[in-house]
Amino acid sequence: MAGYRAEDEYDYLFKLVLIGDSGVGKSNLLSRFTRNEFNLESKSTIGVEFATKSLKIDGKVIKAQIWDTAGQERYRAITSAYYRGAVGALLVYDVTRHTTFENVMRWLKELRDHTDPNIVLMLIGNKSDLRHLVAVSTDDGKALAERESLYFMETSALEATNVESAFTELLTQIYRIVSKRAVEAGVEGAASAIPSKGQTINVKDDVSAWKKIGCCSR
Template sequence: MAGGYRAEDDYDYLFKLVLIGDSGVGKSNLLSRFTRNEFNLESKSTIGVEFATRSLNVDAKVLKAQIWDTAGQERYRAITSAYYRGAVGALLVYDVTRRSTFENAERWLRELRDHTDPNIVVMLIGNKSDLRHLVAVSTDDGKAFAERESLYFMETSALEATNVENAFAEVLTQIYRIVSRKAVETGDDTAASSVPIKGEKINVKDDVSALNKIGCCSS
């Protein structure tokens, strides 16, 4: 490639990540903060599926994250297997000011594990850490749940951009390490099995259209 320029589609690995958790915990703002460095205080739940991409460099490799957001579906319990298909990482988000969103994390984790590979990398995220005076879920509670379930854990603020970059980067790095380890063990660079590598496309269009057909009022 001339002059060392890398095109948008020039990457070494493509990893699909999913954002899960109750409605209103800040998933969409975490996504927009990480991919576009934007935060919208007035963000409304949208119906359908949204995803955005961003690439990071790890160990001289370009890791492209394709991050899927439930976009309001979680309130209709209509998240289907298409949403989870091919995911190798997940951010399970709760709102540190709303205890119920933390209590529901267990159900989300169960659903995630029912639909994904057992090796999926999961990061538990306590979002809205900027609202310190309203905290209803202590850091210790979050850590304890993460340890019990073998999850990574971070508290973030999409508003203040605290730990958002770190959370996504950590998930992507851990996925990459698993893939690299598999490659070393088998002596095969393509040992990423379920992980799409460079040149292999995730068929996003079919999954998105199937999910968007669910519409706003499925029960």
């Protein structure tokens, strides 16, 4: 077919959001994952930005649409539209700035106020390459994640450490919830349970299954 582009073909579309204090590296995490780029001179951008990337999970093509707050967090003016339809979120803090870790609970509250209570969440301690400046220990990050039933990973957008793993882990967990729901619907109901191509998935009560297992600290 003329004009056909392979990246337009996917089985599921999942919306993810990036939240956290200004300057923790959200935009660089996004650019590292979607374009394998990092910009030392990156500045806060105004307005909402998003990028997409497709990957294969269990033979299915998953397209992630990842939204970045793009500077709004400085004004605490993130709207409910930003969160609408999100099935996963990466809550990012800077391991070298303890205040960004202290603000995690405020971001978590805002996230839970604006999204389905069972959204799949991952806590990200970014800038792990700056080891000599670390102000938040890995154990503290893990402890908070376990207490709040979050997945947890430390990343470095600069060195590309765990960036791919963090996004892939989050998307894999979301996909497993959705596919499990389709299986539980049974053979007769499977057609209606499996969303049509390109449909955005809203994860509901199915997330409780992994919460019972506990978070995946790394």
